[in-house]
Amino acid sequence: MRYAIRHVTRFDYAQPVGFARCNLRLKPILWSGQVLEDYDLSIEPGGRTSPARAEAGLANVTRLVVDRPSKALTITSRATVSVDRLIPVPASSDPSLAEIALAARESRDAGAASPAAYLFPSPRIPLDPAIGEWCAAELDPARGCLEAAIALAQRIQHEFSFDPTATLVDTPPREAFDRRGGVCQDFAQIMITGLRAAGLPAAYASGYLRTLPPPGQERLVGADATHAWVLLWCGASLGWVGVDPTNGIWMAEDHVVIAIGRDYADIAPIDGVVLGSGAQDMHVSVDVEPLG
Template identity: 75%
Template sequence: MLYDIRHVTRFDYARAVGFARNNLRLKPILWSGQEMLDYSLTVEPHGRIQPARAEAGLANVMRLVVEAPARTLTITSTARVRVNRPIPFPRPDDPTIAEIAALARTSRDASPASPASYIFPSPLIPVDADIAAWCAGDLDPARGILDAAYALACRIQREFDFDTGATMVDTPPHEAFRKRGGVCQDFAQIMISGLRAAGLPAAYVSGYLRTLPPPGQPRLVGADATHAWVLVWAGAELGWVGVDPTNGIWMAEDHIVVAIGRDYSDIAPVDGVVLGSGAQQMHVSVDVEPLETGA
């Protein structure tokens, strides 16, 4: 499947700011099952843009510096991405949860995608006994890793309400878990917390969903903005496998990976600092258009 993606972020400032410095993580990464064919990034008003090193996680980071006074800042990211990612199918001979946990603990992989980097609690996803106990119902150590991960994602989708008013971007997983409601970020963090409590490597994914579903299929929740879901490491042969607890589905051709980290703090699409006074508002629009043909 070929997609054209347009992601616009606009900041409106109550008073002109004299300086802005932002980290942008908007360019999709090279990841299994997808390739980027074209990309552009524009900023209004004009600013200096240069590549920067990802301090954590897997992301294409650009550093934006705007030094002229501005009342608005508009960042437009456009990409053409081809996705060819089959749906995983659990098998009787898949590694068990206990086997994956043991392999992860002894991994000597030092790359950014090392399973050892995603076993431990992270700044926004701490250890939580209540979440661990609830998730343990699907995470029997003898159960196959893919079967268990999919079952847990589907359970979250069934038992939690998608409610944009229930949480905010800084709501901790325990609060969303207590409310049994939230948005894609909350559901991903709850699932990751439970998987890590079972000793499994689990990563937070930021990306996109196709905006319009295929004929006869329901529209996926989270298609109007950046989306979040989960990667679970399933051993050397299967590698990292994606699952979407907001929709109760596997990561497949409807998902485009932008960045991967321990939690949202590693891979926020836009963060940084501005010098000025007064309030600011952020407006985000995302459109992911599937193309019938293309190259």
């Protein structure tokens, strides 16, 4: 499946801003099952851009500097991405969770995609005994990794309510867990908390969902906005496998990966510093259009 993706972020400032320096993580990464065919980034009213190194995780980072006064800033990212990704099928030959945990601990890979980098708590996803205990019901060490991953994702989908008013971008996982509600970011963070508590390498994936579902299927939650889901490392043979606890499904052709990190802080689409006074409003719109 090929997609045309348009992601627009507009900032409106109460008073002119004299300087802004931002990190943009909007260009989809090269990842298993997807190819970036074309990409364009435009800034209005303008600014200087340069490539930058990702400090953590896997992301294409662009540094933006705006050094002339402005009351508005619009960042438009356009990409054409081809996705050809199979849906995982649990099998009796899958590595067990115990085998995965051991292999991750013994890994000597120091790269950004190393399972060892995603075993431990991170700034926005601390260890939490209550979440760990709740998730442990699906994480028997002897259970196959794929069977356990989809079971936990579907339990979260069934027992938690999608409620955009329940949480904010910086809401801790425990607060969303206690409320049994939130958005895709919350559900991903809750699942990652549980997986890491079991000694399993789990990463936070940010990206997009297709806007239009296939004929006869319901529209997925999270379309028309950036989406978040989970990657579980399933050993050397299976590698990183994506699972979406918001929708209770695997990461497949409907998902486009922008970036991968320990949590949202590693791969926020836009962050940085703005020098000015007064309030600001941010508006985001996303369109994911299937092509052909």
